[in-house]
Amino acid sequence: MVRRIEVRELRKSFGAQTAVAGVSFEVSAGEIFGLLGPNGAGKSTTMHILVGLFPADGGSVALVGQHDPTQAEVRRQIGWVPQALAIYDELTAEQNLQFFGRLYGLNGRRLQDRINWALDFAGLNDRRRSLVAHFSGGMKRRLNLVAALLHQPQILLLDEPTVGVDPQSRNFIFQNIEQLRAGGCAILYTTHYMEEVERLCARAAVMDRGRVLAMDRVAELCRQHGGETALEVEVTHRPEEVAALGGQWQEDRLIMAVADPVAKLQELARAGVQYKSLKVRPPDLEAVFLNLTGRSLRDE
Amino acid sequence: MSSWWTIAIKDLRLLWRDKLGLFWVLGFPLLMALLFGAIFSGGDGQASALPVAVVDQDGSKASADFLKTLQDSAALKVTLLPDAEVARNQVRQGQQVACITILKGYGKSNQLFSGGEPPVRVGVDPARRAEAAYLQGILTQQMFQQMFTRYTDSSQLRSLLGDSLSEIERSSDLSSTDKQIFRTFFGALQQFTDEVNTGNPQRSASEWQPEMVKVEEISLSREAQLRPRSSFEITFPQAVLWGLMGCAAGFGVGLVQERRMGTYQRLLVAPISRWAVIGGKGLACFLACIGVTLLLLLIGRLIFGVRCDDLPLLGVAVFSCGICFTGLTMLIAVSGKTEQAVAGVGWAVLLVMGMFGGAMVPLFFMPGWMQNLSQFSLVNWGIVALEGAIWRGFSWGEMVWPVTVLLLSGLISMSVGVTVLQHRKG
Ligand SMILES: Nc1ncnc2c1ncn2[C@@H]1O[C@H](COP(=O)(O)OP(=O)(O)OP(=O)(O)O)[C@@H](O)[C@H]1O
Numbered sequence: 001m002v003r004r005i006e007v008r009e010l011r012k013s014f015g016a017q018t019a020v021a022g023v024s025f026e027v028s029a030g031e032i033f034g035l036l037g038p039n040g041a042g043k044s045t046t047m048h049i050l051v052g053l054f055p056a057d058g059g060s061v062a063l064v065g066q067h068d069p070t071q072a073e074v075r076r077q078i079g080w081v082p083q084a085l086a087i088y089d090e091l092t093a094e095q096n097l098q099f100f101g102r103l104y105g106l107n108g109r110r111l112q113d114r115i116n117w118a119l120d121f122a123g124l125n126d127r128r129r130s131l132v133a134h135f136s137g138g139m140k141r142r143l144n145l146v147a148a149l150l151h152q153p154q155i156l157l158l159d160e161p162t163v164g165v166d167p168q169s170r171n172f173i174f175q176n177i178e179q180l181r182a183g184g185c186a187i188l189y190t191t192h193y194m195e196e197v198e199r200l201c202a203r204a205a206v207m208d209r210g211r212v213l214a215m216d217r218v219a220e221l222c223r224q225h226g227g228e229t230a231l232e233v234e235v236t237h238r239p240e241e242v243a244a245l246g247g248q249w250q251e252d253r254l255i256m257a258v259a260d261p262v263a264k265l266q267e268l269a270r271a272g273v274q275y276k277s278l279k280v281r282p283p284d285l286e287a288v289f290l291n292l293t294g295r296s297l298r299d300e
Numbered sequence: 301m302s303s304w305w306t307i308a309i310k311d312l313r314l315l316w317r318d319k320l321g322l323f324w325v326l327g328f329p330l331l332m333a334l335l336f337g338a339i340f341s342g343g344d345g346q347a348s349a350l351p352v353a354v355v356d357q358d359g360s361k362a363s364a365d366f367l368k369t370l371q372d373s374a375a376l377k378v379t380l381l382p383d384a385e386v387a388r389n390q391v392r393q394g395q396q397v398a399c400i401t402i403l404k405g406y407g408k409s410n411q412l413f414s415g416g417e418p419p420v421r422v423g424v425d426p427a428r429r430a431e432a433a434y435l436q437g438i439l440t441q442q443m444f445q446q447m448f449t450r451y452t453d454s455s456q457l458r459s460l461l462g463d464s465l466s467e468i469e470r471s472s473d474l475s476s477t478d479k480q481i482f483r484t485f486f487g488a489l490q491q492f493t494d495e496v497n498t499g500n501p502q503r504s505a506s507e508w509q510p511e512m513v514k515v516e517e518i519s520l521s522r523e524a525q526l527r528p529r530s531s532f533e534i535t536f537p538q539a540v541l542w543g544l545m546g547c548a549a550g551f552g553v554g555l556v557q558e559r560r561m562g563t564y565q566r567l568l569v570a571p572i573s574r575w576a577v578i579g580g581k582g583l584a585c586f587l588a589c590i591g592v593t594l595l596l597l598l599i600g601r602l603i604f605g606v607r608c609d610d611l612p613l614l615g616v617a618v619f620s621c622g623i624c625f626t627g628l629t630m631l632i633a634v635s636g637k638t639e640q641a642v643a644g645v646g647w648a649v650l651l652v653m654g655m656f657g658g659a660m661v662p663l664f665f666m667p668g669w670m671q672n673l674s675q676f677s678l679v680n681w682g683i684v685a686l687e688g689a690i691w692r693g694f695s696w697g698e699m700v701w702p703v704t705v706l707l708l709s710g711l712i713s714m715s716v717g718v719t720v721l722q723h724r725k726g
Pocket residue numbers: 014017018019037038039040041042043044045046083192
């Protein structure tokens with residue numbers, strides 16, 4: 001069995017609305033691949049085709065070497081964490097897990113073992129008999145995640161698994177996902193938080209309006225599309241000559257985009273600029289997106 | 301099949317946790333059954349016995365006999381009053397449904413042949429006209445029963461015939477030819493009764509009287525059985541249908557709700573067939589329908605004496621109702637995209653069916669055209685099937701038609717709903 005996700009020239013429209021317009025990527029075993037894009041980019045639609053909720057209009061997908069994700073033996077290898085909180089509020093955490101475990105053919109001792117593992121994994125062991133309705137948003141997210149892991153899938157499709165989660169819970173989820181990657185899963189991770197991609201993913205694709213705009217190792221994406229480093233200097237003494245150096249002033253702060261921040265700082269010193277603090281921001285995925293689309297990742 | 305059960309058990313568990321949903325499938329129907337059952341039964345434990353005041357102005361042996369038959373009737377709760385005015389006032393104040401006055405001369409009167417005033421006068425509370433018809437039925441039955449006793453007792457008959465003859469002689473509005481005809485007729489009748497009595501000792505009145513009465517009694521007691529024994533035998537089948545409507549609406553909306561929450565999609569990507577997903581939901585609905593029905597009937601049986609004696613017939617009725625409303629659930633579930641739409645369409649259809657099907661007001665209170673419309677209401681067929689098994693005394697042959705309608709419409713709506721669900725993307 002090849003623990004691998006392949007997507008080739010995938011296309012999908014809903015009426016006149018094109019959701020996915022020719023998307024291709026691959027995810028190998030032991031890799032977390034990020035799909036980064038704003039709302040409506042087509043991330044979830046890609047996922048839904050991958051899990052076989054509806055067929056693509058064109059192109060193909062392959063999971064564990066199989067092209068039809070609706071086959072039961074393929075489904076048994078897929079762990080899909082939907083973007084929506086797809087768990088039952090009126091059941092307890094344990095009852096939810098029992099239900100989803102049984103759907104995947106688990107029962108008896110083995111089901112119980114897996115439920116115990118999942119509750120530990122999600123840090124919900126002490127709340128196993130509480131109704132999900134009484135959970136916090138972060139706890140629901142964690143349960144939503146582990147409900148897809150009970151059957152030990154080899155392929156993980158995580159659709160924005162950290163929406164609305166506080167930083168602590170988010171960190172907890174990241175550790176879990178890294179643990180699963182270390183176990184050899186092929187993981188597809190969609191998000192519109194570039195920090196998550198930078199933290200988790202070795203490779204990523206930047207997606208917008210149904211298309212992949214760029215795809216590479218994260219560092220390489222930043223190097224190629226992130227533009228120059230941003231330098232921000234809080235100035236205490238501002239000589240006349242500094243105007244010739246360019247950049248934008250915001251009150252007593254000078255902000256400039258530079259290729260080589262060290263050389264620029266030396267230049268500023270020579271011009272007689274004195275400063276009390278400085279920030280150097282290397283190009284990030286936010287900048288990559290801005291440069292590729294002319295829009296910010298968030299303001300959609 | 302195990303995944304069907306997994307899904308069904310989960311759905312039933314969710315229903316159990318959903319207190320509002322539970323109210324609609326159990327609480328509300330039970331309230332309806334109790335409320336209307338109590339209203340129609342007149343409010344006290346004596347289920348459905350009509351309170352009537354009786355005034356005996358005749359004071360003869362015959363009127364005392366009639367009074368006794370009224371007092372013995374389970375359908376009436378008789379209060380004997382000395383004065384007609386008092387009785388009328390009690391009716392006006394709502395304490396009695398009717399006042400029955402046995403007029404002077406009742407014992408003498410020959411109800412078949414005297415042209416004058418009827419010997420019994422009945423005054424009914426106009427607000428309770430529905431019970432008036434029922435009361436009239438009971439009274440007629442009682443009077444006929446009495447007359448049979450009178451006419452089969454030859455000594456009584458002979459004195460009556462004598463009275464009739466002298467009345468005819470006295471009558472001023474009969475022509476002499478008419479009088480002659482009656483004279484001949486009653487003369488022959490008198491002769492006949494004399495012969496029966498004296499000329500044929502084997503066939504004396506005392507022998508053939510019980511025979512006549514016995515035949516009548518059998519048919520009477522069968523008639524009595526084919527009436528609801530209490531108003532609860534009418535309101536509990538209605539309640540069951542309310543419960544079934546609650547199930548159909550609840551599970552129909554539940555399916556849409558699961559789609560919106562995304563859990564339905566999670567079921568669809570599990571390694572089970574789409575058949576199992578839909579089948580499991582259908583199974584849950586069917587089990588809920590059966591459970592609600594049995595629970596309501598059990599309460600009706602244990603507390604209100606609703607007859608559930610013909611278990612096989614009742615079982616078939618309950619099963620068909622379950623299939624019918626499970627089918628409706630599937631149809632309702634695909635009748636819209638959002639929960640509001642489905643709840644709206646679902647309840648609209650169900651309430652109209654309930655209204656015309658006799659779930660709110662029993663069918664026999666409705667005008668004829670409405671009763672005709674009820675043929676199109678599955679609620680009506682459900683009530684007919686249940687009542688058929690509970691008090692209408694249906695034979696298997698009579699049960700075939702309502703059960704066929706229920707099963708067929710259930711299966712048709714089920715296949716439409718399931719086909720749509722099967723082909724829906726995502
Ligand atoms: N079932 C559907 N019917 C019609 N249009 C749809 C459907 N699903 C998605 N779309 C459209 O397809 C486009 C892509 O949607 P999709 O949900 O894949 O975006 P996304 O990248 O997951 O966005 P988000 O970050 O908000 O989850 C959107 O314009 C959306 O309106």
